[in-house]
Amino acid sequence: MARTQWRPYPYALAEVVRNEKEEVTATTPGKDYDVAIVGGGINGVAIAHEAAGQGLSVLLVEKRDLASGTSSASTGIVHGGVRYVPQMHFRLVRESLKERRELLKIAPHVVHPMTFAFVHQPGQAPYLGIRFVLKVYDWLAGRLPGNLHGSYGLNLTKHPFGNPLEGHLRRAVAYSDCQTMDARLVVLTAAAAAHKGAEVLTRTECVGLSQAGGRWEITLRDAKGTWGVTARAVVNATGPWVRSFIDETQVGAEDAPGLRLIKGSHIIVPRQYEGEHAYVIGQPDGRIVFAIPYEDDFTLIGTTDVEYAGDAGDFGDVRISDAEVDYLCDAFNRVSRSKITRDQVRGDYAGLRAQYDDGRSASEVSREFKLHLHEGAAAPLLSVYGGKLTTHRVLGQQAVKMLLKGLGANEKPWNRLEPLPGGEMEDFNAFLEQQYVRYARLPRELVRRYARTYGTRMDHFLEGATTVGDLGRAFSKDLYEAEVRYLVSHEWARTVDDILWRRTKLKLTTSEQEAATLAEALPDIVASVADDMREL
Numbered sequence: 129m130a131r132t133q134w135r136p137y138p139y140a141l142a143e144v145v146r147n148e149k150e151e152v153t154a155t156t157p158g159k160d161y162d163v164a165i166v167g168g169g170i171n172g173v174a175i176a177h178e179a180a181g182q183g184l185s186v187l188l189v190e191k192r193d194l195a196s197g198t199s200s201a202s203t204g205i206v207h208g209g210v211r212y213v214p215q216m217h218f219r220l221v222r223e224s225l226k227e228r229r230e231l232l233k234i235a236p237h238v239v240h241p242m243t244f245a246f247v248h249q250p251g252q253a254p255y256l257g258i259r260f261v262l263k264v265y266d267w268l269a270g271r272l273p274g275n276l277h278g279s280y281g282l283n284l285t286k287h288p289f290g291n292p293l294e295g296h297l298r299r300a301v302a303y304s305d306c307q308t309m310d311a312r313l314v315v316l317t318a319a320a321a322a323h324k325g326a327e328v329l330t331r332t333e334c335v336g337l338s339q340a341g342g343r344w345e346i347t348l349r350d351a352k353g354t355w356g357v358t359a360r361a362v363v364n365a366t367g368p369w370v371r372s373f374i375d376e377t378q379v380g381a382e383d384a385p386g387l388r389l390i391k392g393s394h395i396i397v398p399r400q401y402e403g404e405h406a407y408v409i410g411q412p413d414g415r416i417v418f419a420i421p422y423e424d425d426f427t428l429i430g431t432t433d434v435e436y437a438g439d440a441g442d443f444g445d446v447r448i449s450d451a452e453v454d455y456l457c458d459a460f461n462r463v464s465r466s467k468i469t470r471d472q473v474r475g476d477y478a479g480l481r482a483q484y485d486d487g488r489s490a491s492e493v494s495r496e497f498k499l500h501l502h503e504g505a506a507a508p509l510l511s512v513y514g515g516k517l518t519t520h521r522v523l524g525q526q527a528v529k530m531l532l533k534g535l536g537a538n539e540k541p542w543n544r545l546e547p548l549p550g551g552e553m554e555d556f557n558a559f560l561e562q563q564y565v566r567y568a569r570l571p572r573e574l575v576r577r578y579a580r581t582y583g584t585r586m587d588h589f590l591e592g593a594t595t596v597g598d599l600g601r602a603f604s605k606d607l608y609e610a611e612v613r614y615l616v617s618h619e620w621a622r623t624v625d626d627i628l629w630r631r632t633k634l635k636l637t638t639s640e641q642e643a644a645t646l647a648e649a650l651p652d653i654v655a656s657v658a659d660d661m662r663e664l
Contacts, residue, residue, distance in 0.1 A: 157355040161187045163531060164346055164357065166334045166373060167365035168192075169199040170310070171497075171512050173317040173328075174524030175363055180324035181542040182528055187357065188326060189348060191333040193626050194318055195311035198367050199517070200630050201479025203394065203418055203430050206231050206239055206518045207305035208268065210246070210408070211416055213261045218268060220496050224518045225269040228306055231518070232273060235308075235316065235548045236556040237583030241275045242307045242420075245282060245289045245300040246408040247463050253410055258301050265303065272304070279303040292401035293463050307406075307420065310517055311630040312581065315619050316548040317520070323549070330620045337362065337377040339506050361508035361531050368480040370511055380502035380509050386485035387513065389438075393448035394430030395456050396422060396475035396636065397468050409463050417459040423633045424573075426474065429456045436480055448478045475636060484513040497523050501530055508534035550583025559584070569594050574606065581632060582614075589614035601649070604642040606634055609653065612646070617657045624650070 163179045165172050168190025176188045190196070208225035209217070231239045246262065248255040262279035272278060282300040284290030289300060322328050335354065336347030343358045364380075366373045371387045374380045399421070406420040415433065422428035432452045453470055461467045484498040497515035501508060508531055515523050521544065532539055553559040560579045567575050567590060574596070578586040589610040593599055600609030607627075615621035615631050624647045628635040635643075 159357050161185045161359040163361045164359035165363040168194040169367050170314050170520040171515050172365035173314055174520040175527045176326045177317050177321040178524035178528040180321045180326040182540050186326035188328045189332040190330045195314035195630050198479045199314045200311040201477050202310040202517050204308050204310050206308050213264050222268045227518050235551045237550050238312050239306050239308045243302055243405040244408050245302050248299040255299050262301050262303050276304040319549045337379050342506050344507050364511040368482045370482050383503050385500055388483045388485045389436035390481045391434045391436040392431040393452045393478040395473045396426050397472050399425050400427040409459055429460050446478050448476045499527050550585040552584045603646045604638050616654055
């Protein structure tokens with residue numbers, strides 16, 4: 129089976145212009161906003177959500193699709209960052225662990241507890257050193273919710289976690305963190321922002337930015353043409369393109385910080401071990417690599433940290449290198465009884481992190497974000513550097529606080545612990561059992577995937593369905609028209625990759641022919657959804 133690389137499918141699928149319903153709710157030429165955000169990754173949507181929660185009028189534009197860059201290329205872990213404890217980044221770790229707890233509350237369908245086993249390898253970090261680091265990690269986390277546990281030692285010669293590992297490995301330390309679907313977290317945060325009044329336009333590019341009368345004049349372009357809006361403040365949340373945006377719009381270049389691009393790559397291989405736990409594997413170079421259960425039938429291994437010398441360019445050109453594939457295979461083989469080779473790699477992906485240049489090595493560069501408010505502008509212009517998936521809400525709050533100060537406005541209290549769309553439940557496992565009963569005639573694996581992907585929102589497209597025949601056309605054994613229509617109408621999906629990679633991970637199990645069939649059907653589905661919206 130050929131390896132899947134996460135780049136767009138090789139079919140021409142015309143971009144679909146915004147439908148009439150979207151034209152009514154989307155921006156109109158000349159409209160004025162409090163805040164305009166450029167960039168639809170996790171940082172951009174977090175700022176949009178916080179700003180909308182503060183009662184500001186918000187426009188977010190994304191040139192491609194939501195989470196089409198770095199935010200769909202992470203390891204998918206909501207965590208404090210064990211590796212930052214020895215580096216004594218205690219504030220970052222504590223902040224991240226607090227956010228881990230909050231994300232479990234507001235997104236229990238897409239953020240799930242997972243046990244990680246940090247494998248002790250003779251000749252690397254001493255076992256007692258690993259125990260100490262994880263005890264500090266526990267201490268920084270404070271009181272744990274009931275679905276997470278503190279760290280404890282494991283005898284791998286007696287514990288099931290030791291079964292897939294080499295016989296000379298005798299000890300490990302287990303601890304809790306969480307796994308998430310990164311791109312879904314972005315889409316759900318964007319949907320939450322839209323629910324609070326933010327306008328979210330995908331496939332809309334900012335092609336011009338200038339100051340006039342104490343405001344920003346912004347030129348936008350989509351498939352239909354070019355038009356302009358104004359805003360009191362602008363946020364540059366373009367991730368790896370943060371400096372490109374500054375250079376192309378020719379604003380803010382005088383005091384813009386330096387940028388470092390760090391490439392992180394992952395490989396996906398067939399499931400290598402039983403169980404729902406992950407392994408943390410120390411490397412001779414001092415880095416750690418994760419091996420994580422992934423989409424039931426696979427194991428995800430990553431990540432690398434490689435200095436990226438070029439510019440961001442077209443994100444599709446950022447690919448894993450053969451050297452990185454070998455590095456990750458070697459990392460896993462260092463502890464596993466079963467050995468993997470390049471031939472077993474079923475998929476791979478790579479992303480660029482836009483880090484503030486602090487002069488440290490690629491593996492040591494801080495994941496703390498930097499919010500840069502450009503000087504000399506008559507209206508606030510804020511550029512975002514760095515950040516991590518786990519602390520996106522903190523970044524959003526700090527960014528909006530800076531914007532409010534620049535706008536001469538006061539911060540307002542609002543409920544930041546409202547569940548993200550689909551997260552309206554007390555306990556995910558109880559919800560899942562309820563859905564098994566409610567949709568008893570649907571395949572359990574399908575119900576489980578819907579629950580983990582959409583939470584309570586699965587009822588939106590399953591209402592009245594009793595069998596798979598009620599779900600419409602089958603594009604594969606796992607994808608039916610009812611779900612596709614929901615993604616088009618509620619989650620900004622327009623292309624095959626939007627659906628099979630960023631909204632779901634079905635690309636792993638979808639054949640080229642099935643994907644081509646979906647591509648052929650999508651324009652008609654989008655048109656049909658538009659007709660339905662016009663009738664509302």
